[in-house]
Structure formats: C-alpha cells, structure tokens
Amino acid sequence: MHTDISPENPNPTDSTESDQRGWTPRLIGSLVTIVLLLEMLAVSYMMISIALPEIAAHYRTTQSAWLLTAFLLVGAVSCPLVGRLADMHGKRRILLGCTLGAALGSLVSALAPTYPILIAGRALTGLLTPCLFLSYSLIRDVYPKRTVPMAVSIATSGMGVITVAAPFLAGWLIDGFGFRSIFWFAVIGLSVLAVLLVLTTDESSVRTHARLDLVGATLLSVGLAGVLVAISFGPKWGWTAPGTLACLVGGALLVGGWLASARLVRDPLIDLRVLRTRSVALTTLGAGACYGAGVVYSLILPLMCMTPAALDLGYGFGVTAKGFAVFQAPFGAATMVGGIAVGLLVPRIRPRQLMTAGLVLETVAALLSAGVHDQKVLLMVFIALFGLGQGLIYASIPNLVIEAVAPQLQATAASIVAVAQSLVSAVVPILAFTILNSHIALVAEGRAFYADLGITLVFLLSAGVAFVGAIAAYALPRKIHALTLDRGSATGPAPSVATAGRG
Template identity: 55%
Template structure:
C-alpha cells in the first residue's frame, strides 16, 4: 500500500527528482532512521492496549461509565485525519507531516497526563490519535528516501515489528498503572514521543515526492461531527433517556451531518472518501470485513480487563480481582497469538487464498467471543479464549491487505485502501460505544464511583463482538472468488506498484 491510498493526486511536473534513492549500503544513519521509525510504530501498536488496561482505574477515578470514549476519540480523529494528512504529506513532504503528527500526539499525551477532568483527558486522548496516520507516513517515507535495495526489508521490519511488543507490553503497562497510577501511561507515551521525534528528524531525509491534490476539509468536518454526534447520543441515552431532548438533538444532528457528508462526497471532485467505489461488491465487502475485524478486537480489548479486574467478592458471576499487572497473564497470550496469526497467513495465503483465511479468522473470533460470553468463570478458560481471539484477529489483520489485492480490481486498489483504512478506524470507534451503551443499561452496583455490570450485561457485550465477527465472516464468504472484470467506475486512482504486501497488527 502507498500514500495514494490516502491521498490521490497528480504528480508535480516541476519536481524532477521523484526517484527512490539507489544506494546499496545500510549506513548507520539509515539504520538509525529505521529503528526510530519502527519504535514509533511499536508505540502506536501498544497505545490502544495500554489504555484498555488502565481503563477500569480511569473510569473508577472519574466515576464515569463512558470510558470507551478514550478509545473512540483516539480512533475517530485518526480515521478522519488520515486522508487529510496523506494529501498534505504528498503536497508538503512526508517527514514534515510525520513531525506534525508526532508533535500533536505529544501535546495530546501531555493534556491527558495533566487533565483535571475526564472530558479533558478524552480530548487529549483524541489528539493522541494523530499517531494513526504515522503508520502509512512511515512506510511511504521509507519507500521514498531509503536506498532502493533496502526498501522491502525496511518496510517489513518496521511493520512486522509492531507485533513484537504485544507480549512484554502488558507487564510493563501493569507495572506502571499499579505503581504510578493511570497517568503514567500518558507520561510514558509523551516521553517516548519526545525522544523519537528528534531522532527521526535527525536520521531521516525528507521525501522528494510531491503530488498536487485538493483537501476536503468540509468533508472531514461533516464526517467527524456526524459520527461523533450520533455516538454521543447513543452512549448517553441510558442516562438521559432515549426520548430526552438532548438525546434526540445529538441523534438527529449527527444523522443530518452524516447525510450532508454523503451529499458533499458525491459533488466534490476530490472528496475525503469517494463513495462511488462502494457500488462495487468486492470493494464494499472487503471494506466491511476488514473494518469489522478491527472492531471486534477493539470491543474484546476493552471488555476483557473490565471482566478480569472486577473483584470476585462482589458475587457478580465473573471477575478475578486481578491488578493491572496481574492482567498481563490474560493479555500476553492474546498478543502472542496475534503475532502467530500473522505468520499463519504468511505461510498459507499462497495456498488457500486470503478470502478463505479471512473467513477462518473471523469464524475463530466469533467462536472465541461466544465461548467467553457463555463461560468466563475460570482463569484458564478465559486465557485460552483470549488466545483464540488473538489468533483470529492476527489472521484477519494479515489477511485484510492481501484480500484487497486479491479481490479488488487493480485500478480500484488505491482508493479502496483509503476507504478500508477509514473503516478500520471508524468501526472500532463505533462498536465499543454500542457495547458500552448496552452495559450501561445493566449496571449491577456502584462501589466508590466505579460501576460494575451484571453478568447478563457482560455476556451481551461479548455476544455483540461475536455477532460482528460472524457478519465479517459472512461478508468475506460473499466475496467473489476472483475478479472477472474491472468495474466501470470513473474514479481517479493509482494502482499499487511492486511494493510488499503489508500485514500490520492492530493496536
């Protein structure tokens, strides 16, 4: 995948040097650049997991049942910003925009670390979502400025390395939260960004590639406000009442803004997302299945620590009362199995095809989430089920980009990549809010401001994840086995070149 998946445009004819460097050596500077950018992606990889582990403590501290917004805000801003950042990067330089994203993420981490209210922490966490665009900025920057013979290996190291921290990171996060409080997670992010930013700036050249394109700020504002408004109405409806004026205002306003975005996307020449490509069945089903894969992982990642950290003495039918550090024994197998899932795809994709692997991965996730919903009384069971979720999600993450290449006509692959990326951020932002809306209607007790949910509510939450995984499996099954012809769509696209197929892991 390349930047054209996020920013389509016309090459600048005034820029004559748009070639990949041809040097052959892994110089110390190139190695330093790769290490610093790979570590940045490692930070992105564990960011979602660290907040999920700290979430029970954060929710208890601020006496809120809206903790899911810490993840929703992070993903939503990243989803809306990615296409804009991609176009700005192609116009003004990828390294420059990478530095902007790092700086904004650092400001967000600082705001969250020092915030005095839950709303301020959510705002800071949303701004930290600017880490999301760093993923494609890193590997496209590598493509543009690294010696040509090193590009494939460098991209592979930078992307595949994102799974290496999934096993030790839960233990580090647990130690930080238990010994220094939940704010230590934000401080950790801030310190890492303050170190990695200057390192990348000092070791990485600016990309010479420039494209001319327009920026759809109106579309970004309408899409972001529309989704956020609707989610606020849904998430607070259990407290306000579904017929309360405030609930209806957010629901109606969000729907109206989202409808306005759809209209604008159809009339603007270069919209944030070109919706016409969704008329192609292969495109629509690929986007849906890959987005739901990430959404199921997001729901499970939030529900699992809530379930495991709930004190067993409350007699709710679940809960082991583990600390944040103790929770690592549940999270580490999940992370390790996710990496294994990626290797499974690497070994089997040429034999079985990405469509079959996506079906299998989503079926495994659906089964594991269902088993977790039905039986969550013993630690060994939950650990096994968590590992199964990790295995299924790892297969899904790795199968998604291969699925795009295998099922989508080549002229549509660039644009589909952009839509798929947004789907992989928006759906994980939406589904946890839906799950917690259900949970907030099943509160069993409140202890010192911390809400604990009934066993029935928790079961429904995991079943929501299972249902989403099943829909993803059905969508993958409905994909055509091969593309017979190029869809007759008048869309300005740039097909993928000979770059490696990427298998990034979700946060």
C-alpha cells in the same frame, strides 16, 4: 491523477533494481521505528484505561469516558483529511506531523491543570490513529517490493507486543510517579521516534495533484463527530434527549451534505468511486468488523477476569491489573504470530483467504469463550485463538489495500478503512454495555457486577460481528485489480483498473 518525480526517486517507473533489493540495516531501522510508533498508539489507549480511576479521583470528575472518546473522535474525523494531505504532500511528511502533533497533545495532558485541558491534550493525541494507515502506505511506496508483505505484516501485528508489557509498564509508572508519568512517557517516546523516522525512512515520491476539499473535510469531520458523540453519550443523556437527537440528526445531515458535495466537486476529500469498488468496500467492512469484534472481546475480558471469584457469579478470577497480564500474554503472542504468518504466506496464499481465516478464528474463539467463563486454562487457549485471528486480519488488511488501489490512492483508500474501524469500534461497545446494564447481578461499593448471562451475550455479540466480517472477507474478489481513477470530476469517468502484480 499523476505521480511526481522527486530527487529521492528520479525514475519511479524503473523499479527493477529496487524490487530486487532485500533487507538492509537502514531498512530494518526504519521498520523498527514504524513498529515502535504503532506500539505507541496501542500504549496510549491501554495506559489511559488503566489510569482512569486515579485521573478521575485527581480531577474529581465522573466524565472519565471523555478521555477515550476525545481520542477516538479526533482519530476518526482526522483520517480522511490526513489521508488526502498525505497523497498530496508526502506520506512521511504527514506521518511526522501526526507524530509531533500527538507528542504535543501528550505534553498538554502532562501539564494540564484542569480536566478540560487534559481532554484537549488527549484529543490532540488522537492524531496517532492515522499513523497506522500512513505507515503501511509509506512502506508500500518506499520499501523494496519483495519486502513489503513481511514489513506491513510486522508493522501492523507488532502492536500485539504491548498487550503483554503495557499493564506492567503502566502499573510501574502510575504507582511510582503518578498518572502524569504516562503522558511524559508518550512525549519522550514520540519525540525520539519522530527523529528516528527522519533518519531511517525515505519520503514517498508518489503524489496526487488535487485541491484540498475544505468544505467536504468540515462537513465530514463535524458530522462524524456529532454522530459519535450521540452514540457515546446516548446511554447517559438518554436516546430521546434533545442533546442526543441534536448531535445524531445534525451529524447525519452533515454527513449527508458531504456525500452530496463529494459527487459535485472536482477533487473530493474521499472519491466515492474508490468506495464503490467491491474490493475496497468489502475490505472496509471486514476491517471494521475485525476491530469491532476485537474491542468488545478486549473490553469484556478484564471485566470478567478481575471480578472477585468470591461473588460466585459463575465467572471471575479476582486478578489485579498487573495480574491480568497473564491473560493478555497469549493474546499478544498469538497476534504477533498471526502477523508474521501473513508475511510468510502472502506470496503463496491470497490476503483475502488469510483475512477470512482470521475472522473465522475470531468467531470460533468468541463462541467458545461465551461457553466457558470459569476455566482459566481453557479461557487462555480461547484468548490465544482470538489473538491469532486478530494477527492474521491486522496484517491482511494493508496487503489487501495495497492490492486494491494504485499507489496514488493508497493513503486515501486506507483512510476510508480507518474511518470504518473507528466508527465500528465506537458503536459496538455501546451495544455491549447496553447488554451488560440489562443484566446487573449486584452493586457493591458503587461498582456494578454483571450476571453470567450478560457476559455470555457480550461474547456472542463479538462473535456475531466477527462472523459478519468473515462473510465480507469471503465475498472479496478472487482476483483483485489495482484501481486507478481518471483525473476528472467526481461524476466523471468510471474507475479504470490496472492488473495488480499478483492477479
């Protein structure tokens, strides 16, 4: 591996002056642009969830889940390929391409005359998913060193803002202009942000010389897609149905083929030596657990809070989608506080410790939520506690990746983490709904309402996933070194390490 020298950074080895620089108006503009871009990722997912009933009614479909699954599938399978392209051709360039690709997908959805075309547009919008790791990898490359911990913390935890505003914004757009307005909102927002990204943010000079592993990309992408389709639709099709088994077994075989090819080719899509290092592997496991626990917790909250109290199920406040924002507000605010805290504390406290603390907070909050379903104030406190944990973890993940690998491997390592986040986020909700569907209390007007025990068990599932992540985070090395890989075959020399700036 080696680093190119670009006109933007003619002497990347002489970084003393750059390291000492602080915040400038242009740098602040760059960070605001990146934060807003990542907010669009959260907006895209949340607004679709709120608009699902109207979309299903308009297209007269019962396959609403595809709107979420298509987004998730493309997000998961694109991460490794996007990460490698970013290492080869520049992180800002690929980030810009993903942003414009997502804008095009939103445009297709806004104009879609049929449901399959809407799904195709939604799938293309899944290119927003790699923007998360591309953003903090780019920050690591082009921001002054002293600003990096705070910048990545704000960029990743800034997504908490949208948990407060999205229900109000989505409700206003959908009620006033119809469901297509949320796609037009994305088209306009992403297009403006693409321009701002070019104007405010430098391109990284870090490059990795390698061939693009198209065979590996095909095997991994199609394999992951097959597994995720099987997991997503297994409960509907039946776990022993031919379609489910074909997707699951076929996908697993293709992923196995990718694993074999990755050991043979000179420049694999994902160098498995990166994943074999303890720091990257445990960070990946902890990040996947964080996202899985968070998805389940966020899934059960609106279901629980929007259930009518008159049903006397032991839970439920009967709030509307807009009214649920009252419960989301403490979550979003606490998430931002946790992220900012990481930016302030990282110079003195290791990201490993902060990530462990965040996962412990999530575990405790989910356990407390499992025990109390009918006390609004207490529940809001528990929600805030969970949000604080999420903020600590979100901001710790990029700091850990930055510590764990050399600049040339930032996007590649971060893409591995992103794949784990997407996969766990796809699997755990299936388990949650399997639990809930085993504890249906009653069905009214075609809607299932679940027994209090089912709600409790799902909160316990969230707590269990978070606890697994806490163990992984605690097991991270106390002293992390930046991994570098010799340029050679995938089966060649063992990884070498260079001591990170903070040992």
